[in-house]
Amino acid sequence: MIELNKENFEAEVLSYTERPVLVDFWGDKCEICKQLMPGVHELEGKYGDKIKFSSLNTSGSRRLAISQKVLGLPTMIIYRNGEKASSITADKITSIDDIENFIKTYYETI
Amino acid sequence: MAHIYDTIIIGGGPAGLSAGLYAARSKMDTLIIERAKFGGQATTTDELENYPGSIENCTGSSLSERMRKQAEQFGTKFAIDDIVDVELAGNIKTIKGKKETYEAKTIIICTGATPRLGGFRGETELRAKGISYCATCDADFFTDLDVAVIGGGDSAITEAIYLTKFAEHVTVIHRRDSLRAAKSLQEKAFANPKISFIWNSIPEEALGDEILEGLIIKNKLTGETSELKVDGCFVFVGYDPITQLFEGKLGLENGYIVTDEDMRTNVPGVFAAGDVRKKSLRQVITAAADGAIASTTAEHYIEENK
Numbered sequence: 001m002i003e004l005n006k007e008n009f010e011a012e013v014l015s016y017t018e019r020p021v022l023v024d025f026w027g028d029k030c031e032i033c034k035q036l037m038p039g040v041h042e043l044e045g046k047y048g049d050k051i052k053f054s055s056l057n058t059s060g061s062r063r064l065a066i067s068q069k070v071l072g073l074p075t076m077i078i079y080r081n082g083e084k085a086s087s088i089t090a091d092k093i094t095s096i097d098d099i100e101n102f103i104k105t106y107y108e109t110i
Numbered sequence: 111m112a113h114i115y116d117t118i119i120i121g122g123g124p125a126g127l128s129a130g131l132y133a134a135r136s137k138m139d140t141l142i143i144e145r146a147k148f149g150g151q152a153t154t155t156d157e158l159e160n161y162p163g164s165i166e167n168c169t170g171s172s173l174s175e176r177m178r179k180q181a182e183q184f185g186t187k188f189a190i191d192d193i194v195d196v197e198l199a200g201n202i203k204t205i206k207g208k209k210e211t212y213e214a215k216t217i218i219i220c221t222g223a224t225p226r227l228g229g230f231r232g233e234t235e236l237r238a239k240g241i242s243y244c245a246t247c248d249a250d251f252f253t254d255l256d257v258a259v260i261g262g263g264d265s266a267i268t269e270a271i272y273l274t275k276f277a278e279h280v281t282v283i284h285r286r287d288s289l290r291a292a293k294s295l296q297e298k299a300f301a302n303p304k305i306s307f308i309w310n311s312i313p314e315e316a317l318g319d320e321i322l323e324g325l326i327i328k329n330k331l332t333g334e335t336s337e338l339k340v341d342g343c344f345v346f347v348g349y350d351p352i353t354q355l356f357e358g359k360l361g362l363e364n365g366y367i368v369t370d371e372d373m374r375t376n377v378p379g380v381f382a383a384g385d386v387r388k389k390s391l392r393q394v395i396t397a398a399a400d401g402a403i404a405s406t407t408a409e410h411y412i413e414e415n416k
Contacts, residue, residue: 030247031153031171032146062251069320071342072238073247089238090247095145095192097208 001044002054006061012054014082020110021079022103024055025065030073032093039096047103050110051078078106112213115141117408118205120193121220123150124174124394125384128401129218130181136409141214142181143207145192149174150222151349151385152394154244155265156272161394170246173394198359198377201415215415216379216408219356219367220401223349223385223392228260230325232316233345240322241343245269248342249276257342258283258325260313266346267291267299273344274304281338283308283327308338316343351386363388373404379415381408 002012004023013021024040026033037055044053058065058073068077068084076099077087088102117133119126122144133140147153152170159165164173182188191207198217205212225243227233233241242248249272257277259270262284268291273280282299287309289296299305308327314335315326324339351365361368361376366388373381383400385392 027247027250029156029250030244031149031174032247035147059250062253066251066321069239071240071248071251071321072242073244075238090244091234091237093146096190097192 001041002052004054004056004061006064009056009061009064012052013079016052016079017081019050019052020085020106021052021054023068023077023079024053025058025068025070025073025075025077026055027057027073028059032090033074036074036093036096036099040099043096043100043103046100047107050107051103076102078103112211114202115139115212115214116412117141117216117218117405118143118203118212118214119218119220120196120205121150121222121384121386122148122178122188123220123222123384123397124152124177125222125386125397125401125404126150126218126220127174127177127181128398129220129383129405130186130401131177131184132402132405133218133408134181134184134186136405138405138409138412140186141189141212142186143189143191143193143205143212145190148178148188150397154246155268156246157268158394170394177398193355196355196359198356198380201379203379215412216381218373218401218404218408219360219375219380219382219386220384220397220404221352221355221386222397223351225345226348226350228313228345228347230313230315232318233313236316236318236322239320240318240341241316241345243345245272245344248344249273252277252342254278255341256281256339257344258313258338258340259344259346260284261346261348262286262289262291263346263348264291264295266344267295269344269346270305271295271298271302274302277304277342280305281308281340282306283311283313283325283338285312285330286310313343349385349392353386371403372407373400374407379408379411 116138197204367382384397
């Protein structure tokens with residue numbers, strides 16, 4: 001998983017065109033985000049061949065998150081050629097399975 | 111043949127962790143199954159001032175983590191799995207998860223509750239785009255911005271006060287003309303210059319395309335509507351029990367599981383504890399108390415049915 005920040009977000013996500021990029025938006029105070037994270041790392045092993053996995057700690061990059069219209073955690077967005085291709089937000093995430101289904105659905109279209 | 115536990119606790123919030131601690135201390139073979147996040151709703155609150163002994167440096171997540179470690183120290187086992195079906199009748203109960211099937215002599219249901227939606231137009235579309243149900247998770251986004259809080263109970267007022275640490279201004283919108291929250295919270299809120307109130311009103315619509323830009327608010331007495339510009343809206347209008355798995359299998363009332371004072375449901379060997387149970391006060395302290403009682407009753411049940 002690539003750790004994103006204000007400096008590398010443009011290059012690693014918005015201008016990156018080789019593969020779709022999954023961004024796991026999380027925060028220091030989001031407990032469910034932190035408890036889901038090991039599971040997201042495991043999913044990288046399964047789907048990382050076609051999707052680049054990355055995460056952004058919004059606690060230090062609030063403005064960047066808002067610029068991506070992310071105002072709630074956890075949120076996962078898959079970008080393709082710098083554009084949002086698919087996303088899932090807190091209300092649809094009750095367990096890691098929901099995240100896997102979200103990734104898998106997109107993965108199968110690649 | 112699956113391993114048969116003495117008790118399986120479904121749900122890893124304060125009720126489940128307390129049940130786990132008590133069960134493991136009485137040498138019961140105990141498993142807690144949680145679908146995502148140990149600590150339950152307690153982890154979504156930053157300030158936990160009403161749990162006895164929690165006066166200093168105690169957040170919902172730090173208390174939950176201590177509870178989890180304590181249960182673990184006495185031998186409780188943990189699993190992460192999402193339960194899809196339960197078989198409650200008979201001496202051995204079966205619990206089907208997405209990953210595994212589990213068996214136990216007793217079950218303690220601690221599945222808790224989930225925040226209720228406000229039920230206004232645009233609410234689900236703008237969820238995580240300005241509409242939130244977890245101040246701890248999302249407050250940071252609204253630093254120096256204006257937010258609304260919907261509701262007038264303990265949760266709404268606690269979180270409104272918490273939000274003033276971040277937001278420029280917090281407007282509490284409540285459908286009645288007085289708050290239901292504890293008097294001490296009310297005093298704090300009324301004295302806070304960053305909080306104002308709109309009484310007898312409910313949100314009718316959330317405005318904004320990609321992110322929340324404001325709310326249409328309706329005064330219930332006059333029927334008049336007005337627009338309030340806010341960047342964030344936190345909804346705390348109550349909770350719904352997580353009991354879909356048990357419909358038709360257990361006695362429920364308004365969705366909540368009915369138990370006696372020793373946490374027995376109407377099915378032998380099946381107990382319930384915490385917010386999922388029909389009761390009058392849903393707090394971390396009452397959840398923990400329920401959990402302790404449920405484990406003790408479960409232990410007696412196993413003794414009597416040997």
